[in-house]
Amino acid sequence: MLDYLLSFLILTGAIFTFIGSLGLVRLKDFYTRLHGPTKATTLGVGCLLIASTVYFSTRDAGVSLHEILITLFLLITAPVSAHMLAKAALHIEIPSLAKIPENKVSEYKKTRSEVVKQAGRQEVNPSSTETVKPDV
Amino acid sequence: MLEIVILIALALVAAAVAMSFWRLLIGPSVPDRILALDTLYINTIAMLMLLGIHIGSALFFEAALLIALMGFIGTVALSKYLLRGDIIE
Structure with missing residues (x-):
């Protein structure tokens, strides 16, 4: 049962990470490209880190909480960096297709x-x- | 079953790393390249986590945390440089 849960979490995370980078390559202009990797950050890496937490908590004696720290940090910093990038792109007037x-x-x-x-x-x-x- | 899933996931994340590296190479503008670097470090965190489960070692968390910190600071510094022409005024 635990194996199925872990496999589901790991596959979801890896697929979302893949889709994020696919969006980075395939989308047409910078502002839409900015939208792709945020999925990789929150859902993709989030799922992988939860899977890692579950795996190491059940394997070892204590509860392993290092990964929660990384998840929290990524959730806090991802919007900040996306905002800074969008502001910089608007400042140097990158053309938009909208x-x-x-x-x-x-x-x-x-x-x-x-x-x-x-x-x-x-x-x-x-x-x-x-x-x-x-x-x- | 978990072993096979981890191998498939590692292949997917490796493809993601390759694609963001491709965007880093061809990116037509500077913010594109910064965004590609941002995606690259996030993919690296995912890869380190998968490797940690695969090997069964808990030693990779510190490396992943350091990569997350440094990557965020790098992204903010580069965008600040584009925005203001200077990092610390």
């Missing part, structure tokens, strides 16, 4: 850096009539 929302098309005809540049010029010359800042 469609522009319908009501924003006219604003986004220019690239973002042009908007920023024009906004700076507008600040210097406030009497200019053309509006650059989008209404929120």
Whole structure:
């Protein structure tokens, strides 16, 4: 019975790890690629670490809790690193394949850096009539 | 049965390591490569855990914990460098 539980956990973890890396290779642009490996972190490695906990707890005398520590650490740090990566990618303006929302098309005809540049010029010359800042 | 499952799982994780290494090589932009490094260290943790069960030794936890810590710090430092042009201001 324990063997079946362990096999199930290990196979689930390995398959999710595999799918995460498959997504990293196959998806089309950076922002969708960012989505793939998070599955590998939480479900994949989580399942493997729980399997390891169960295995060493039943094999040895005491309860083995090292792996829980790693699971907690990964669960805490994965969103932080994904957030930092997405922020860096937005900062250096990696292109996205996502469609522009319908009501924003006219604003986004220019690239973002042009908007920023024009906004700076507008600040210097406030009497200019053309509006650059989008209404929120 | 557990032995066969562990071998299959090791093969799957090895394929995952190979694929993230491929993304590290071809990644068109810098954040892609950082993301590939991030995935690579997570796959390494999975592989170390499987190896620990396979060999039956509890010595791999410390290595996995160290890899998790250093990998997180590395990812954050690299993204911070991209974001600000500097790591510690």
